[in-house]
Amino acid sequence: MISSQVLSALKPVGIPNLGNTCYINAVMQALASSSALLTHVSQMPHSKNCSQSSEKCLLCSLEQFLALLSTSNSLEEVNFRMKSLLECIYTNLPLFTKGSQEDAHELLISLINTFRTEPAYNSLFLGQLCCQIRCQDCGITSRKLESFSVLSVDIQHAGSLHTSLHTHFHEEYLYGTNAYFCSQCKQPSSLAVKSVHIHSPPEVLFIHLKRFVYEERQSKKLTHYVDYPRQLDVSAFIDKVSLAFDPL
Numbered sequence: 001m002i003s004s005q006v007l008s009a010l011k012p013v014g015i016p017n018l019g020n021t022c023y024i025n026a027v028m029q030a031l032a033s034s035s036a037l038l039t040h041v042s043q044m045p046h047s048k049n050c051s052q053s054s055e056k057c058l059l060c061s062l063e064q065f066l067a068l069l070s071t072s073n074s075l076e077e078v079n080f081r082m083k084s085l086l087e088c089i090y091t092n093l094p095l096f097t098k099g100s101q102e103d104a105h106e107l108l109i110s111l112i113n114t115f116r117t118e119p120a121y122n123s124l125f126l127g128q129l130c131c132q133i134r135c136q137d138c139g140i141t142s143r144k145l146e147s148f149s150v151l152s153v154d155i156q157h158a159g160s161l162h163t164s165l166h167t168h169f170h171e172e173y174l175y176g177t178n179a180y181f182c183s184q185c186k187q188p189s190s191l192a193v194k195s196v197h198i199h200s201p202p203e204v205l206f207i208h209l210k211r212f213v214y215e216e217r218q219s220k221k222l223t224h225y226v227d228y229p230r231q232l233d234v235s236a237f238i239d240k241v242s243l244a245f246d247p248l
């Protein structure tokens with residue numbers, strides 16, 4: 001249980017919108033809300049051993065900004081530092097251009113990749129998913145591990161994160177036109193069961209709600225409220241069986 005004292009200490013200050021930067025602000029608030037990340041930033045910052053200046057190095061600039069967000073209550077100071085962080089983002093990540101509205105999820109992935117260039121941060125953000133498919137004809141199960149740092153889940157038919165996660169990790173039946181080609185049977189399986197589980201969770205888990213869907217060749221934004229708990233228990237989605245197997 002997190003005490004209210006700790007919660008208020010974690011609460012980041014507001015960030016001014018400096019011209020279509022709301023998507024950057026949202027990502028910075030999400031990063032600054034992670035106590036594990038802030039602990040890493042304060043205890044083993046990359047900037048200690050970096051030869052570049054924080055104006056040029058995006059990771060240095062991020063560390064500096066997150067440290068400020070977690071300690072300062074001064075909007076003026078945040079405003080000032082935000083300007084230099086923005087310049088650093090636009091210079092280092094050409095996908096994001098000054099003044100234009102971009103995608104928060106894409107920025108989050110780019111920033112996580114930036115963090116992951118530093119080994120200490122890599123373990124913080126890196127998890128593994130295990131995808132397994134069982135051919136019902138021969139009974140053989142194939143397993144494949146893949147790395148992930150952001151879990152993207154559908155919310156079109158979900159009013160809560162709980163429902164969305166259960167749907168995401170639900171078993172799927174493959175047959176007919178969607179049949180699985182079994183390497184043991186050397187032919188399409190008449191029925192196969194596919195399931196995805198978390199093999200090893202990252203220390204910091206990011207969940208991305210897919211608010212954009214494509215219907216009749218058009219992109220539509222889902223604006224409905226998605227309920228989420230303050231504490232999320234993901235143990236039901238962790239593959240206890242696959243933990244007994246060596247990584248493939």
Ligand SMILES: [Zn+2]
Nearest residue numbers: 050057059060
């Ligand atoms: Zn640096």
Ligand SMILES: [Zn+2]
Nearest residue numbers: 135138182185
């Ligand atoms: Zn088979």
